[in-house]
Amino acid sequence: MLKIAPSILSCDFANLGKEVNDMKLAGADLIHVDVMDGHFVPNISLGLPVVASLRKSTDMFLDVHLMISDPLTYGPQFADAGADMVVFHIESDSPPQAVIDAIKSKGKKVGISLKPKTAAQEVFPYLDQLDMVLVMTVEPGFGGQKFMADMCPKLEIIRRECERLGLLTMDIQVDGGIDNNTIAAAYSAGANVFVAGSALYGKPDYKKAVDELREHARSAI
Numbered sequence: 001m002l003k004i005a006p007s008i009l010s011c012d013f014a015n016l017g018k019e020v021n022d023m024k025l026a027g028a029d030l031i032h033v034d035v036m037d038g039h040f041v042p043n044i045s046l047g048l049p050v051v052a053s054l055r056k057s058t059d060m061f062l063d064v065h066l067m068i069s070d071p072l073t074y075g076p077q078f079a080d081a082g083a084d085m086v087v088f089h090i091e092s093d094s095p096p097q098a099v100i101d102a103i104k105s106k107g108k109k110v111g112i113s114l115k116p117k118t119a120a121q122e123v124f125p126y127l128d129q130l131d132m133v134l135v136m137t138v139e140p141g142f143g144g145q146k147f148m149a150d151m152c153p154k155l156e157i158i159r160r161e162c163e164r165l166g167l168l169t170m171d172i173q174v175d176g177g178i179d180n181n182t183i184a185a186a187y188s189a190g191a192n193v194f195v196a197g198s199a200l201y202g203k204p205d206y207k208k209a210v211d212e213l214r215e216h217a218r219s220a221i
């Protein structure tokens with residue numbers, strides 16, 4: 001199933017509740033929340049109190065993308081704060097299996113994210129325990145960067161391995177530089193969840209922008 005996930009990193013944070021609700025009204029499927037610690041990536045974004053406030057103000061599915069060095073300590077705290085899914089980086093300092101167990105023990109969905117230079121095969125040992133794999137199509141840390149089309153083979157490899165294992169409902173998410181010009185390539189390669197920050201929050205008409213992204217993805221078929 002094709003899902004559109006606006007990244008609030010590009011929204012107007014002074015009006016966060018409205019910005020999320022406007023994307024709900026525009027037909028977005030989930031909300032992507034980028035958490036950056038200034039250590040794993042060279043940027044700082046938002047933390048636990050913001051996720052807790054968001055949880056109180058919306059029933060949208062909150063997909064929390066942790067770009068932090070210590071997801072073992074903080075992942076469960078984001079789960080408690082109201083994340084529906086916690087996605088952590090396999091390149092973090094935490095042992096992946098321990099993070100998966102910690103998030104699942106909170107009753108939340110869990111995903112693993114791969115930076116562009118990380119091989120697809122790194123996530124294979126964990127696939128059968130995951131709800132989602134996130135393939136970064138930019139170096140994590142900032143919105144508004146250019147889509148790396150050379151990540152498409154990685155998407156194909158992961159989708160093929162999921163099919164081989166019978167994981168037919170696995171969500172494969174792409175994040176970074178997704179817009180009307182790039183979404184079809186990612187969709188054709190096997191992605192089905194599309195994060196878009198600047199391509200959605202940068203537009204005056206959110207519904208038109210969400211609809212157009214969906215249409216451009218489907219134009220790949």
Ligand SMILES: O=C(CO)[C@@H](O)[C@H](O)COP(=O)(O)O
Nearest residue numbers: 140141143144176177197198
């Ligand atoms: O995780 C990240 C950046 O590290 C993203 O979620 C960005 O927020 C996507 O922004 P655009 O590339 O769509 O502008």
Ligand SMILES: [Co+2]
Nearest residue numbers: 034065175195
């Ligand atoms: Co992200």
